[in-house]
Amino acid sequence: MKYKDYYKVLGVERNASADDIRKAYRKLAHKYHPDVSKETGAKEKFQEVGEAYDTLKNPEKRAAYDQLGRYQPGQDFQPPPDWGRQFGDTHFSFDDLDLADLFAGLSGGRRAHARGGRFPIPGEDYEVAAQITLEQAAHGAELDINLSVPEYDEHGVPRRVPRTFKARIAKGASEGQRLRLPGKGGKGCNGGRDGDLYLNVKLLAHPRFRPSGHDLYIDLPLAPWEAVLGATVEVPTLDGAVRLKVPAGTRAGQQLRLARRGLPRPREGEGDLYAVVQIVLPAELNEHERALFKQLADGSKFNPRSHLEREVAHASRAH
Amino acid sequence: MRVELTEAVWLDERQQFSLAELADLSGMSEAELRQLIEYEALAPADPGASEVRFSADCLITARTACRLRNDFDLDAGGLALTLTLLNRIRDLEAELRALHAQLPHRHG
Incomplete structure (x- = not known):
């Protein structure tokens, strides 16, 4: 599993108060929220910020995160022995897990519900950009979609699974058109419906049109x-x-x-x-050609600036 | 390996959702959606109808509202204002794209 420094992502000290963390998140959310930001890579940056805040705003998750130890961002690491038992489940396999999934599965999340088994929890929705050519927009397209989504077992333990399928977009799409693939998002729990996948059509630049x-x-x-x-x-x-x-x-x-x-x-x-x-x-x-243009210039009475000359003459009379 | 083919459904006026469906798909509660209607940030397909139904593209607005509510803790008034401004920006961007498309690009 790769380490992510959630404090660094939010730009706060490790001993920051809950209020400082909230303020830092708000500031970054205003800057990078994909619904309001035009910055390049805003979506990815906001995802990082949101993931950090989701963990650090919750005292229990923050304590569990602090107990992981300190590493360089991106460094491979294993949680300390007993970490799984202390904060969750012993069934974790940390190899195929993203840090975000690990904390999403902790207290108050899917794990708690999954154990109770009574509350249906819908699967997560996902939204991706579907880049298509003008020709595909005109004639319809089949796009290869590759997603890596968390799935939860009966104990609520998450693991990353790849999902690959083709999405057919009928002809007639235009820039910004949204499409929905029902049930193609994350898996639901306890009878909850599967999440949806949303496509946001982006037309690729065409050399002529x-x-x-x-x-x-x-x-x-x-x-x-x-x-x-x-x-x-x-x-x-x-x-x-x-x-x-x-x-x-x-x-x-x-x-x-x-x-x-x-x-x-x-x-x-x-x-x-x-x-x-x-x-x-x-x-x-x-x-x-030059002679022909000269002949035209000499023979034509056309003056494309006559209106400007009238204005200049009028202004001179006024002064 | 056989790859499954799924038909993408257009989110436009050809499909409609009930209030309950819109709430289920967007993550907003029915009460919150009703508040957005009151603030005119969300428009039912037929405002005079006894049962509130929405054109499927309202799902985009409702999902945006849900994200903004969750990420900024906005109340209904703040949400409605933000959605209205975002719609205005979207319309202006579309207008800008249209004008840009009409400008000659080749300089001969």
């Missing part, structure tokens, strides 16, 4: 003359390229809508695909 709900956006580069004169161009979609008619006089930033070429919605219908126009200049002009 940017999702917004079930709509997709793609950049559409056009040459200046294509934008001015109009053109028919090929646009990639999730289901292959389609031809798009660009109307004459199309401006930069304009969005051309390709109806129902976005992501499918869960029930029926599809989002749209929007091609966002960009006017792209050639990196280099040859002599002929």
